[in-house]
Every structure is written in structure tokens, then in C-alpha cells.
Amino acid sequence: MSENLNNGIEVEGLVRDFKGGVRAVDGIDLRVAPGEIYGFLGPNGAGKSTTSLVLTTLLPPTAGSARVAGLDVVRNGPEVRRVIGASLQDSALDPFLTGSEHMRLQSSLHGLARPQREARGRELLAQVGLTEAADRKVGGYSGGMKRRLDLALALVHRPRLLFLDEPTTGLDPQSRAALWDEVRRLAGDGVTVFLTTQYLEEADALADRVGIIDHGRIVAEGTPAELKAAIGRPSVEAVPHDPGERERLAAVLARFGEAAAAASNGVAVQLPRGAGDLAEIVRAIDAENLQVADLRLHSPTLDDVFLAKTGRSLEGAGGPGPPGPAGGEDDDKDKRPTGQPISA
Amino acid sequence: MSPALITQVGALAQRSVLKTLRQPFQMFPIVFFPAILLIINASGLHAATLLPGFPTHSYVSFAIAVAFIQGAMFSLINTGTNLAEDIETGFFNRLALTPLRRVALIGGLLVGVAALGALQSVVYILLGIVVGAHLDAGFAGALVVIVLGSLTALAFSTFGCVAALRTGSSEAVQGLFPLFFVFIFLSSSNLPRSLLKTPWFHTVATWNPISYLIEGFRSLYIFGWDETALLRGFGVAIGLLLLGLLAVQGAMKTRLQRT
Numbered sequence: 153m154s155e156n157l158n159n160g161i162e163v164e165g166l167v168r169d170f171k172g173g174v175r176a177v178d179g180i181d182l183r184v185a186p187g188e189i190y191g192f193l194g195p196n197g198a199g200k201s202t203t204s205l206v207l208t209t210l211l212p213p214t215a216g217s218a219r220v221a222g223l224d225v226v227r228n229g230p231e232v233r234r235v236i237g238a239s240l241q242d243s244a245l246d247p248f249l250t251g252s253e254h255m256r257l258q259s260s261l262h263g264l265a266r267p268q269r270e271a272r273g274r275e276l277l278a279q280v281g282l283t284e285a286a287d288r289k290v291g292g293y294s295g296g297m298k299r300r301l302d303l304a305l306a307l308v309h310r311p312r313l314l315f316l317d318e319p320t321t322g323l324d325p326q327s328r329a330a331l332w333d334e335v336r337r338l339a340g341d342g343v344t345v346f347l348t349t350q351y352l353e354e355a356d357a358l359a360d361r362v363g364i365i366d367h368g369r370i371v372a373e374g375t376p377a378e379l380k381a382a383i384g385r386p387s388v389e390a391v392p393h394d395p396g397e398r399e400r401l402a403a404v405l406a407r408f409g410e411a412a413a414a415a416s417n418g419v420a421v422q423l424p425r426g427a428g429d430l431a432e433i434v435r436a437i438d439a440e441n442l443q444v445a446d447l448r449l450h451s452p453t454l455d456d457v458f459l460a461k462t463g464r465s466l467e468g469a470g471g472p473g474p475p476g477p478a479g480g481e482d483d484d485k486d487k488r489p490t491g492q493p494i495s496a
Numbered sequence: 497m498s499p500a501l502i503t504q505v506g507a508l509a510q511r512s513v514l515k516t517l518r519q520p521f522q523m524f525p526i527v528f529f530p531a532i533l534l535i536i537n538a539s540g541l542h543a544a545t546l547l548p549g550f551p552t553h554s555y556v557s558f559a560i561a562v563a564f565i566q567g568a569m570f571s572l573i574n575t576g577t578n579l580a581e582d583i584e585t586g587f588f589n590r591l592a593l594t595p596l597r598r599v600a601l602i603g604g605l606l607v608g609v610a611a612l613g614a615l616q617s618v619v620y621i622l623l624g625i626v627v628g629a630h631l632d633a634g635f636a637g638a639l640v641v642i643v644l645g646s647l648t649a650l651a652f653s654t655f656g657c658v659a660a661l662r663t664g665s666s667e668a669v670q671g672l673f674p675l676f677f678v679f680i681f682l683s684s685s686n687l688p689r690s691l692l693k694t695p696w697f698h699t700v701a702t703w704n705p706i707s708y709l710i711e712g713f714r715s716l717y718i719f720g721w722d723e724t725a726l727l728r729g730f731g732v733a734i735g736l737l738l739l740g741l742l743a744v745q746g747a748m749k750t751r752l753q754r755t
Contacts, residue, residue: 208593209593209754209755210589210592210593210753210754211753211754212753212755225755226755227755229754229755230595232755233593233594233595233754234595236593238593240586240589240590240593241586242585242586244585244586244587244588244589244590245585245587246511246515246582246587248514248515248518248519249511249514249515253511253514256507257507257508257511258590258594260503260504260506260507261504261507261508261591261594261595261596262594262595263500263503263595289518305590
């Protein structure tokens with residue numbers, strides 16, 4: 153494969169300073185393989201969007217280099233723009249144009265021949281489920297519809313790389329799930345996806361690999377499983393039905409691992425052999441005739457990774473939650489570590 | 497001009513026109529504000545036609561010229577506001593992410609402005625007919641009025657673009673309206689310069705380029721074909737356009753940093 157057919161991203165020592173000496177991106181290195189979904193995770197103001205702007209050629213870097221699809225983002229800006237699609241922060245749409253008019257405008261600007269414009273527009277609007285709304289002004293679209301149109305517009309010219317900046321911010325769980333499915337489908341078709349997000353679950357669910365950025369620097373990188381495994385084992389937390397039984401419950405759990413932080417009325421231990429001990433723990437509690445009000449298995453999350461690397465929790469960690477009927481609607485629940493209730 | 501550039505400019509011009517026509521709150525003042533001012537001035541200042549040296553007996557024919565300038569002022573504000581909103585919403589970045597050439601980005605917007613400028617000129621000509629203004633230069637003169645109206649709207653709009661590109665704020669652009677409007681009142685909008693007897697006002701009106709634009713339109717209405725007034729009118733419009741385009745180019749370099 154020639155260099156120009158490479159669909160990946162290579163970044164070395166990338167720096168971007170703004171007026172007033174603010175360094176938004178502070179020497180990051182990263183590589184995204186062709187066809188990979190790379191989750192770029194970090195809190196607000198960490199440098200995610202600035203990195204996206206540099207990689208999409210909208211902002212020149214102060215120092216360092218970046219190659220997108222084998223093309224230098226500084227020297228080959230127009231060529232880079234021809235092979236990438238981008239859906240940047242917020243749905244950048246004209247409320248006074250219809251969905252179809254947006255598609256026509258975008259395909260005209262990308263140089264599609266006139267006969268192809270209508271067909272491509274119809275195809276993409278159908279793909280994102282907007283056929284019926286195609287002739288309605290975008291001002292009347294819901295947030296989810298705007299995001300889907302935004303994605304369709306980014307795909308007009310069949311890009312080899314797709315940059316998605318906070319694609320599901322403000323979306324309801326159903327719209328989020330639909331968008332995630334579409335991103336997976338695109339990646340399945342060989343499109344490289346650079347996904348910027350502040351939502352842990354989004355990165356966890358979608359990304360093949362994750363880079364965590366904080367204060368303009370990448371503090372951790374790897375597959376979600378690798379990152380979580382690197383910071384520790386799962387823990388189990390139990391809350392006795394009778395608060396007076398707390399010490400006895402602690403003694404039972406101590407057989408399975410070292411004590412870990414728990415809620416004031418509960419007991420927790422880290423499981424050195426992983427979640428496989430869970431059944432044995434339940435049997436041991438039962439054998440001691442202990443009644444528990446709650447028993448939860450805590451798996452390490454990307455927030456735990458962020459906490460371990462930076463000493464603080466990731467802003468917006470609760471964010472959208474996983475898609476589906478059970479996820480994303482209970483913000484308080486999602487701000488807790490990921491826990492799976494076992495029994496009560 | 498390459499076919500690709502023509503397509504890009506055409507697509508953006510079409511979007512610019514559609515966007516404006518679909519915003520009634522932008523169209524309403526363009527038509528009604530000059531019409532109301534014209535009717536008020538024509539009834540209130542009709543006695544001015546009795547002044548020795550006043551060039552016509554019809555104050556409506558004298559004052560209709562100001563409507564074209566007011567329309568161009570609204571073009572300035574609307575174009576600047578629309579562009580600033582594109583910057584605020586990220587639509588500007590969406591356009592910048594396409595292979596669109598820098599010249600097409602503003603070119604498309606301004607071609608749309610020119611088309612709308614021509615359309616609003618037609619509206620003002622019809623308004624003049626309704627309120628009894630006499631266009632001495634006839635049908636050919638009306639065509640020249642449309643061209644000058646379109647050119648003036650285009651020239652003014654470049655300054656709206658500069659304000660939008662420099663500030664990126666639609667509110668800031670709208671805040672400029674009173675500032676620009678003052679230029680109309682400090683010109684020969686209500687009286688011919690020869691009848692402005694207050695020295696400072698006469699001096700300001702003489703240096704104010706708006707006076708020459710107004711006098712260009714006015715000459716077609718009340719004198720027929722006055723080459724000097726027309727040359728000055730077109731000269732000022734073209735001069736302002738070139739100055740505005742130069743300023744747009746500089747502002748665009750700052751705003752659009754794409755590689």
C-alpha cells in the first residue's frame with residue numbers, strides 16, 4: 153500500500169499554543185491504525201478539540217508534526233480535507249435550510265457531479281433515517297436528528313477518515329445508540345474513526361483503543377481492557393442487612409482479598425483472582441448466615457484509569473451512560489463507579 | 497474562473513439568498529423601514545421644496561434615493577449577522593472543511609448579497625412609483641438604479657463581513673447598526689449640499705461618501721442623466737467595495753487559519 157492510501161493518523165510532538173501563552177496541546181504523540189476507532193478521552197479543556205482542529209487542518213500546529221492518511225496536515229491541507237470527513241463540536245447546521253438542501257450544498261462544495269448529488273443525498277439521508285424529514289427545515293429537527301444529519305454531511309464524499317468531536321453530547325439514549333451503531337458500521341467498512349469524547353462509556357463501548365488526554369498531554373493509551381487491567385483488579389462491596397453484622401461480614405470478605413474503600417455502611421475487598429471468586433463469596437456469606445442488603449461487583453472503569461493517572465476524576469464521567477432503556481437517564485447512578493448489583 | 501469555483505460560488509450564493517428570504521425578521525425592515533421613513537419625510541419635509549435652489553418640486557423624488565442607502569445598510573447588518581452566526585454555530589468551520597476555496601467562501605456570500613441588493617432595489621423602485629416618485633431617467637435609468645443599488649449593498653456588506661470575521665459575534669455586528677446609520681444623517685440625505693448652510697454640517701456632508709451615493713441615485717430621479725453625479729456615485733460604491741474586499745481579505749486570514 154502506498155503512503156497516500158494509508159488511512160491512519162500519526163502525530164509526533166504536537167504542540168498548539170494560543171495567545172496569552174496558553175498551551176492547549178503540549179507535545180502529544182499518537183498513532184491510529186487504518187480502520188481503527190480511536191477514542192480520545194479527556195475532560196473539558198484538556199486539548200481534545202484543539203487536537204481535532206489541528207488534525208482536520210483547521211488550525212496549524214505551533215510545533216510537531218501530524219500526518220493524516222499519510223499526508224502532512226500543514227503542507228497538504230487541501231489534500232487532507234479531500235479524504236477526511238468531520239463532525240465537529242455541536243451540530244453546525246443552518247436552521248433555515250432543509251436536510252436535502254444541506255446535502256446538496258455539501259456535495260456541491262465537495263465537487264460531486266450534479267447527477268450524483270441528489271442520489272448521494274437521498275442515500276445518506278436514508279442511511280441515517282432522515283428520509284421523511286429531508287424536506288423539513290433543520291431548525292425543527294431534534295438534537296438527535298441534527299447529529300445524524302451532521303454525520304451524513306461528513307460522509308458525502310466517502311471519506312477514508314472520520315473525525316467525530318463529542319458526537320453524542322445532548323442526545324437521548326436511543327439516538328446515541330443509533331449513532332454508535334452507525335459509527336461501528338462505518339469502521340466495519342474500513343473507515344478510520346477519531347472519536348473525541350468526554351464520556352467514558354462512549355469510549356469504552358466504541359473505541360478499539362483509547363488515548364486519555366489531560367492538560368494537553370496524553371496520560372494513558374491502550375485498549376480499554378488494557379488500561380483498566382493496568383490499574384487493578386475488580387472489587388466486591390457488600391452492605392450488611394443488620395449494621396451490627398458489619399465486622400462479621402468484613403471477616404468473611406477478608407478471606408478473598410485485601411480491604412478496599414467502601415461506603416460507610418459497607419465492606420469492600422479487592423479480588424486478586426478477579427470476578428471468578430464471586431460465587432464463592434456468595435456461598436461463604438450464606439454459610440455464615442449473614443444477610444446482605446446489597447452486593448456489588450465493581451469493575452475498574454476508565455474513570456478509575458483517569459483517577460489513577462491524574463489524581464482526580466474525569467469531568468462528565470457520568471455523562472450519557474450506556475445506550476438502551478436502562479442507561480443514560482439516571483445521571484446520579486452513572487456518576488457512581490460502574491457497579492453490577494448481584495442480589496439484595 | 498474554474499467550473500469548480502463557479503459551482504462553489506453558486507451553491508453558497510443560493511444558500512445566502514435562501515437564508516435571507518426565509519427570515520421574515522430580516523426582510524421586514526428592508527422593505528418597511530425605508531418605506532415608512534420615506535412617507536414621513538415626504539410629508540414632513542415637503543416644504544423644503546419651496547426653498548430657493550431646491551432642485552425639484554417633488555420631495556418624494558428627492559428623498560427616494562435614501563431608501564436605497566438604508567437598504568444597503570440593512571444588507572450590511574444582515575450579511576454580517578448571518579456570517580457571524582455561521583462562525584458561532586460552527587457552520588463556517590463546516591464550509592472550511594470542504595475543498596472550498598477561500599475566495600469562494602466570501603464570494604458566494606457576496607454574490608448572494610448582490611442578487612438580494614438588486615431585488616431590494618426593484619422593491620424600492622416600485623415603492624417610489626406607488627408614492628409618486630418620478631424617475632426622470634426612465635426605464636434605462638431604472639436599470640442603472642438597480643445596478644447601483646446592488647453595487648452599494650455589495651460594498652456595504654463587505655464591512656459587515658469584516659465585522660463578523662473580526663468579532664465572530666452576531667451581537668457585535670448588530671451593535672454597529674446605529675454607528676453606520678449616523679452616516680446617512682450626516683450626508684445630503686434630507687437637503688442638497690448647496691442648501692446645507694451650517695458650515696460644519698456642510699463640511700461633514702461633503703466629506704461623507706454616502707452623500708455621493710445618494711446623489712448618484714437622486715440624479716437619475718430628478719435630473720435624468722447627470723454624468724458627474726453618476727460617476728461619483730459609482731466611483732464611491734466601487735471604491736468602498738475595493739476597500740471592503742481588502743479588509744475582508746485581512747480579516748479572513750485571521751479568522752480562517754486552515755492550512
